[in-house]
Amino acid sequence: MKFTLENESPIDQIQALDCWMEGEIIIGVSDVNDSNMNKVLRIHTNQRSVIAKQSRPFVRKFPQIPAPIERIQTEKRYYEEIQKESELAGFSPRILAWYPESYLLITEDLGELGDFSGIYSGEKKLQTNQIQELISYLNKLHQLQPVDFPDNLSMRELNHVHIFHFPFQEENGFNLNTIQDGLQELSLAYKKDQELKDRITELGKRYLQKGKVLIHGDYYPGSWMNADDSIKIIDHEFSFLGDAEFDLGVFLAHGDFGNQGNEVETQLKSNYNIPLDWNLVQAYRGIEIMRRLIGIAQLPLKLNLSQKEALLNKAKTYLF
Template sequence: MIDIQQNSPLTLLQNLGFWRAGEIIKSTSVPGESNMNLVLRIETNLDSYILKQAKSYVRKYPQIAAPISRIEIEYQFLKQLDSNPFLASLSPKVLHYDAQNHLMLLEDLGEGSDFLSLYGGQRQLNSEEIQHLAEYLMHLHQLEITNFPATGSMRVLNHEHLFDFPFLEENGFDLDSIQPGLQEASMPYKTDAFLKQRIQALGNRYLTDGKVLMHGDYYPGSWLQVSSGIKIIDPEFGGLGDAEFDLGVFLAHLDLSEQAEELSAQVQKHYNLTVDWSLVQQYRGVEILRRLIGIAQLPLSLCLEAKKTLLARARTYLIS
């Protein structure tokens, strides 16, 4: 396998067997924050591309293993969008897929920024943005998918961090290192047998294939603001699952970024398909809990009291 590194010599990239006659790589740069994969912007004398390569580990934490098949899932997901012009216009086109080297060259959507800054609590999404984000899901969940590769290994990885690890009483993760007092605040959720039973049942459901193509990680880090609008990237946790999962994650992040209540109501209004909204609430609840007391922390600006309030609210989403 051609193992491209962030500072790799350009000759390695030149060997990819993709370039047009006379195309010469001029430079590479990092287009935005990424943890999981190697993501590079490649500028040539003719064009600009985004290269994404999966390794058998998390790029930022090489000691943590991660399924290398995630690049194939992302590839298959993006290919499915080709049949729907609306969806295809909102994600990068795949220009080259190299299964052997676990990499893809994607259309460069241009310089942009994700929406992680929402967690600073300084910014509200506007109605058009909410509508756009809800309509994307509505179209995605209506795609007719005939076959999609197995996504078990990625699902198992995500399952651990969503439904399992955050709720272990002794998981070795000292939440006080994130915020003093958070460890104690987390304990009621780690010792609540009834809640944990609910979460376990939901987790088992998450692990089984559902009926629709879900994005699988529909949160502000997967929304990219570029000059032509908001694009949706990074579907490596995608696959056949519950529409309710994407909706629950979406709504959870509106809560975590302190968006006005009415924006959540607008999501329901614009997502004009029949779904089980009580299941949405359950996924919403578990996503909030795991983002507050699990390992996948966010750049939140919430004080401890606000986190306690949100934890309690998440519990009500799961138990109603």
Template sequence: MIDLNEHSSLEMLHSLPLWGKDEKLLSVEPAGESNMNLVLRVNTSIRSVILKQSKPYVRKFPQILAPVNRIEIELCYYQLIEDDDILSGYSPKVIHYNAEHHILLIEDLGNGIDFNTIYAKDYKWDDNDFHSISRYLNALHALEVSNFPDNMEMKKLNHEHLFRFPFLEENGFDLDIVQPGLQKISLKYKTDAEFKAALELLGKRYLAIGTTLLHGDFYPASWLKTENGVKIIDTEFAYMGDSEYDLGVLFAHFDLARMDESYQKTFLQLYQHSYAEDLVNAYRGMEIMRRLIGIAQLPLSLTLAEKKSLLEKARNYILPQ
């Protein structure tokens, strides 16, 4: 396996068996801020493509080991939806997959921007964007899928950072670096036996095999606003599970972005599948907490008091009513 990085030369890239006989590489540059994988935009004499390479660790946190075959999950996901009338229009087309180097070449969707701007206090939703995201999740959860990989190694990695690491009293991550006072607030939940027992049960459910194909990381950084509409990317966490997981993660980010409750109600009015509200809320609470006191921090503009309030709300979501 050739280990590429953001500074890899055109000569190194050209040595890979990815290009046409007369295709010349002209330039290469990073394409966005991917947390998990190396993502490059490669311009050639005939096209522009996105090159993704997975490595045996997380790109943003090299100290965290990760399954190198996760790029195959993304490939399977894109191949599965490429014939769906709705979903195919949201995803990049697969151009080439090289198993030896764990590289996926996909269509370049252009210079889109993700939706991390929703966390800004004055953010205003474009109705078309909001309905596009709703349409996508509705279509995804309608798919009948029988042979998708269990993706268990990625689920175990995610489980560590969803259900365990943020709630360890001593995890080596000083939250006061994120925001002074946050470490002290977090201790209430790290030492709450009743809460942690409920969280453990939810984590076991997350690791089980379900019946619905999920995106698995359905949050603003996985949504791309382009000249051709909203696109959905970064599907390496996809798995067969509870539809409530995707919904809960989504609504947690509505909370973190201080969006009005009416947006959730509108989304659920457009959503055409049954769901268990308490399970949606449990996953929602987990996602709020891990984003506030876990390692995967977001560009939030919340005050310490707002975070404290959200953490308490999240605890109540997770505890059985």
């Protein structure tokens, strides 16, 4: 049965799915608005609650941006791979049901957990043990080399545009002054820097190449859920076989946004135990900082223009 998730989906239509236990009755549905990419609902029954996640042929947060609908198939495969590893399985919910014709995934409900986006405003701070836990996850994940993992190329191509290309177009139709007065003018110094743009183009080509290890692909505070005594990792639709350094660079960049970059870097150098190219880590760190400041994927940062300029200049040094 093909099924489309909507807030007003009739309960009897949801009840008709074949994933419910004996005597389980749907009593309500609530929207989960945290997902940027997909439609996500929490389904409440008389016995539990579960999460229903469905990909659409566009980005949920920006419906004008097309996105490959098959991304949720990659996410499902990622779940399957990490569930094979005892040290990773507890970080993410278990799959309960899969409806490929509807691009619909049903998983355990981890509860109404908050993510770590509060680090951008100073409302939250990553504790040392949490940084170590996030590194521990990557240590184990980056040892995985699954056979025939989806190349997820369409999602990488979408991400490639918004990381390596769109933010550095002088005329891209996105006026950064709608985000913060003066940001558009500030961005022009980087959009007109041909040496910088050539370096970013080179890095972008590498991003599109197939790598050897499984990476999360979007390892930032919005994908980390705070479960009090542990961290849960979600939103795996950007995963692919690529450079471990990409996950690490993104991780560090968001540490920088939370004014904890030095601490995260120190912990990584002490606790990440897989050989890596540190210059490549830094390059990915730099591009993530820049694209978040002058691209469309904005963060809830509490920074003035001078602070953003300082971060942009710091990011530029990481790229060379």
